[in-house]
Amino acid sequence: MVAPGRLERARAAAAAVPDPEIPALTIEDLGMLRDVTLEGDTVEVAMTPSYLGCPATLLIAQDVVAALARAGFLGARVRTVLAPAWSSDRITEAGRRKLLECGIAPPERGALRPGLFAAARPECPHCGRAETEQISAFGATPCKALHRCLACREPFEAFKCH
């Protein structure tokens, strides 16, 4: 019989793990946390990687195990769940707000629109204007692109719609 509150504590500990590349956001904000279960004394965390090749995925799994150990749950396991695939639509409202606060434009909503040459034009996270242009579809991490605001001239990163 699982003591009431233990699962909630385990869940809270896992949910609070920050993303190593965008530490303002937790894995829950990013929608990567799928499920937390407790069997006996062992916690299992189901996680969905944002990108198949994202090097942060392994580090996040290690951070989750360490966070649970600090919360008193030793020997936690992390299970990778690929289906249904992660999408940027899984980023929570809190996550979108935090992205904006650290100067990263949140992703467009809705699945990536097919089409060869359509590029997203996110609003500038600094001045809020819509006149922006993409510098490069690929940025410092797999999940971000580089843009520039044509109004305030500031460059900024945008979370890719994915």
Next chain:
Amino acid sequence: MATTSITLDAAPSVLALLRQADDALVLGHRLSEWTGQAPLLEEELALANIALDLIGQARALYTEAGALTGHTEDQLAYLRDAPQWRNALIMELPNGDFAFTIARLLLVSALAVPFWHAAAGASHAGIAAIAAKAEKETEYHLRHAAEWLIRLGDGTAVSHRRAQDALDALWPYTGEMFAADAAELIAARVIPDPATLRPAWEATIAATLARATLTRPEDGWMQSGGRVGRHTEHLGHLLAELQFMQRAYPGATW
């Protein structure tokens, strides 16, 4: 003594997974060779990102294949000799100039997008899950390659000539991408039949080449052999670098 070399039984489902995994890893490795040498900083990031996506796709596919053969993803990548690799020859050709690298990425991605889109509906849960991710990643690769090829083709006389030369040189390697030899798996909807995706590929290539003011080469004799392990000399050189650590220090970990 650590295992130094593995040979796989050629079960159709294993080969189908290895075909896609080897395509992704070999092209990803080729793109990673641009790191530190790309023509501009944004391109440095872009090619490294695309390489990373492809290597990530390969890892997931090797994990699926390894579940069938009893190997880890690393063993499949590092312990097979060239005749055991199933990638199409177009993936292993050296990078050439930037136009060649971009033209190849276009020719490959224009098929990868409809392939993964179709594979997302596969009856094999593992392949379907990987495909759903890979499709979205590959959309970005296709868009990037198409935008660059248009800039090169519709650019200067030199960039136009180099882009056309690249297309002409690569064209005989495109036929192999559509070859299907896993009829049972296709019938069981485990993997899509690439031949049925040809019209979508042709449409993407035609639209891009028209804007790039480039000419679609004539279909002639097509190179093949990669899917049955008969490779160009280039794959051996690529593997010599990719597999060096595990060959020199078998079983090395970190």
